Amino acid sequence: MTEIISYTVIAIGMMFNLFGCIGITRLPDVYNRIQAATKCVTMGTCLILLGLMIHAGVSPLGIKALLCILFILVTSPTSAHALARGAYKSGVKLWKKSCCDQYGAVSIITAYDVMKKDVITVSPDTPLQDAVDLLVEMRITGMPVVEQDGSIAGIISEKDMIDYASKSNIKTARVRDAMSTKATVFSPDTDIHIIAGVLSKGKFRRVPIAENGKLVGIVSRRDIMHILTSGKKKEAGKK
Amino acid sequence: MITFFYISLLLCCTLCMWRIGRGPTAPDRAMGIDILGIIVVGFCAVIALVTGKDFYMNIALAWSLLSFIGMIALAKHLEGKGFDE
Numbered sequence: 001m002t003e004i005i006s007y008t009v010i011a012i013g014m015m016f017n018l019f020g021c022i023g024i025t026r027l028p029d030v031y032n033r034i035q036a037a038t039k040c041v042t043m044g045t046c047l048i049l050l051g052l053m054i055h056a057g058v059s060p061l062g063i064k065a066l067l068c069i070l071f072i073l074v075t076s077p078t079s080a081h082a083l084a085r086g087a088y089k090s091g092v093k094l095w096k097k098s099c100c101d102q103y104g105a106v107s108i109i110t111a112y113d114v115m116k117k118d119v120i121t122v123s124p125d126t127p128l129q130d131a132v133d134l135l136v137e138m139r140i141t142g143m144p145v146v147e148q149d150g151s152i153a154g155i156i157s158e159k160d161m162i163d164y165a166s167k168s169n170i171k172t173a174r175v176r177d178a179m180s181t182k183a184t185v186f187s188p189d190t191d192i193h194i195i196a197g198v199l200s201k202g203k204f205r206r207v208p209i210a211e212n213g214k215l216v217g218i219v220s221r222r223d224i225m226h227i228l229t230s231g232k233k234k235e236a237g238k239k
Numbered sequence: 240m241i242t243f244f245y246i247s248l249l250l251c252c253t254l255c256m257w258r259i260g261r262g263p264t265a266p267d268r269a270m271g272i273d274i275l276g277i278i279v280v281g282f283c284a285v286i287a288l289v290t291g292k293d294f295y296m297n298i299a300l301a302w303s304l305l306s307f308i309g310m311i312a313l314a315k316h317l318e319g320k321g322f323d324e
Contacts, residue, residue, distance in 0.1 A: 010244060010285070010288070011240075011243070013281070014244055014247040017247065017248070017278060017281060018247050018250060018251060021250070021251040021254035021255060021274070021278075022254065024254055024255060024258045024270075025257060025258055030264055030270065033258070033270060034270050037270060037273075037274045038274070041251075041274050041277050041278065042277065044281065045277050045278065045281040048285065049280075049284050051284075051288075052284045052287060055288055056291075059293070060293040061287060061291070064293055064296035064299075064300065065287075065296060068280060068284070068296060068299050068300055068303065071303055072280065075303065075304075075307035076273075078307070079273055079306075079311055079314065080270075080273070082315070083266060083310060083313070083314045083317075085314065085318065086266060086313070086314035086315065086316070086317030086318045087266035089317065089319065090265070090266065090317040090318065090319065092264050092266055
């Protein structure tokens, strides 16, 4: 009786092994193959060992088979995960029909990781003279203009101020008169590559980051330079 | 019945070897070796079943251990790191 049971279990294990190996040969990319082979072959070999255990009963052979089952159950998925990660890091591409790449999506740097959160802002009704003083004092080249309720009215930079000063008197003016109202605003989850593309065009030196119309941060060329230098998400986020 | 076990295991080994030879990338070959190692453990189990000798299971345990360590080292190497990182 035990013989029939153990042989049946082993035969089922063999089927799993065979299907796993067919998976190795038939599936399109390394990640598919790893998952098919590891799942099926681990299951199949464990069943073979289980059949051996049933056959041998409580004996050195049976105990060793049990040990082997436990060991394979722990190590086989571990090595498969390590191998998949190694394959990904070494640059093996996914199959072209794969629908999503969540591991890759995690490593995208967003505007939120890079932006400065404590932004120096100015209200549109501030006298332009004060804004000029503030820029010079804080050693920055521009800042967002923010209404009382936190919404972005525009952006004012050295260039806007010099432009205005060349045409009229800044002593009597307010920020509203000089600022540029056509600020390009991004949301915090924008891929940093898009923002870098906009900044590299040369029109702006900084872009405000807003969520639901409220200003939450600012990304300047300097912030992008910080990711370029360290190449690490964490250090860039601290800045 | 035993013959069927041997034939299917040999078939599995052949398919793995085909993948190891075919590639096309290094992780493919590494994965083939990993799976081949596990199938060899199954092979040892069947031989132990036929002969009733328990030292074949010692071989199986040692083989799975070596295969695991080797695979972790290969994976780390593919990542471009040393074994102790």
